[in-house]
Amino acid sequence: MTLKEFKDQNKISFAKLAALIGASHATVARRYCLPKTHKDRMIPNAKYMAAIMTVTDGAVTPNDFYRVD
Numbered sequence: 001m002t003l004k005e006f007k008d009q010n011k012i013s014f015a016k017l018a019a020l021i022g023a024s025h026a027t028v029a030r031r032y033c034l035p036k037t038h039k040d041r042m043i044p045n046a047k048y049m050a051a052i053m054t055v056t057d058g059a060v061t062p063n064d065f066y067r068v069d
Helices: 003-009 014-021 026-033 046-055
Strands: none
Touching (some): 003 014, 003 026, 014 046, 026 046
């Protein structure tokens, strides 16, 4: 599951998602949710990745952030 899918399924805003994972701004969370090919997309560092796995109860994992072509 992607972080965007988790956000949409749980009907939470980017601001709320940012707060849940400890990010400073909604823009950070939004960039984590962009499509894998988008130029502004970011992959969370270890601190945020751990928070994402905790908040999503393991539904979103590090593998969900990497492209496999």
